[in-house]
Amino acid sequence: GENVEQHPSTLSVQEGDSAVIKCTYSDSASNYFPWYKQELGKGPQLIIDIRSNVGEKKDQRIAVTLNKTAKHFSLHITETQPEDSAVYFCAASTGTASKLTFGTGTRLQVTL
Amino acid sequence: NAGVTQTPKFQVLKTGQSMTLQCAQDMNHEYMSWYRQDPGMGLRLIHYSVGAGITDQGEVPNGYNVSRSTTEDFPLRLLSAAPSQTSVYFCASGSVLYGYTFGSGTRLTVV
Numbered sequence: 540g541e542n543v544e545q546h547p548s549t550l551s552v553q554e555g556d557s558a559v560i561k562c563t564y565s566d567s568a569s570n571y572f573p574w575y576k577q578e579l580g581k582g583p584q585l586i587i588d589i590r591s592n593v594g595e596k597k598d599q600r601i602a603v604t605l606n607k608t609a610k611h612f613s614l615h616i617t618e619t620q621p622e623d624s625a626v627y628f629c630a631a632s633t634g635t636a637s638k639l640t641f642g643t644g645t646r647l648q649v650t651l
Numbered sequence: 652n653a654g655v656t657q658t659p660k661f662q663v664l665k666t667g668q669s670m671t672l673q674c675a676q677d678m679n680h681e682y683m684s685w686y687r688q689d690p691g692m693g694l695r696l697i698h699y700s701v702g703a704g705i706t707d708q709g710e711v712p713n714g715y716n717v718s719r720s721t722t723e724d725f726p727l728r729l730l731s732a733a734p735s736q737t738s739v740y741f742c743a744s745g746s747v748l749y750g751y752t753f754g755s756g757t758r759l760t761v762v
Contacts, residue, residue: 585751639751644693
């Protein structure tokens with residue numbers, strides 16, 4: 540089955556700096572790659588996703604890049620703010636199965 | 652539009668007790684799933700369903716049962732709770748096309 544690895548497990552940045560979280564996947568058939576943000580005591584919330592026919596996608600301060608050849612994808616957050624502090628999860632899915640396999644999460648802390 | 656609703660939010664069980672975690676969605680999604688979240692292990696898929704009457708096992712199905720009699724509801728049953736099932740449980744619904752929505756979770760402690 541699919542295996543998703545996520546790095547780093549913790550990340551501390553100063554407010555205004557950029558943050559990058561990287562994930563690799565094992566199943567070359569995977570074609571959907573979402574990113575979730577989880578705040579303390581809440582469920583994961585979808586923040587951005589990308590499909591295998593696209594190399595990059597942006598939404599304001601958030602961007603995701605996908606390298607299908609290398610089987611890795613990354614989340615980029617620019618101009619970080621204290622409210623960006625949370626745990627971020629990457630995931631991968633093969634479209635027909637509709638099952639999401641998650642990475643182990645990255646705890647992002649944005650310091651003032 | 653409430654999205655995905657999970658009940659209860661908190662539960663303490665004794666070893667060997669049974670219970671059902673409820674999950675309901677009002678978005679008419681065909682796909683629903685249950686995950687458990689443990690420290691340092693991300694979210695692991697327990698069971699999932701691609702439509703009413705259809706269920707299948709995920710990565711960690713042992714000790715859990717599911718059924719899907721309607722599009723809206725996807726309950727998760729623990730027949731005989733064990734301490735290893737202490738976890739936070741999340742229900743999700745959606746699709747690859749539209750994305751997946753998670754509920755707010757059920758924190759379960761088995762003593």
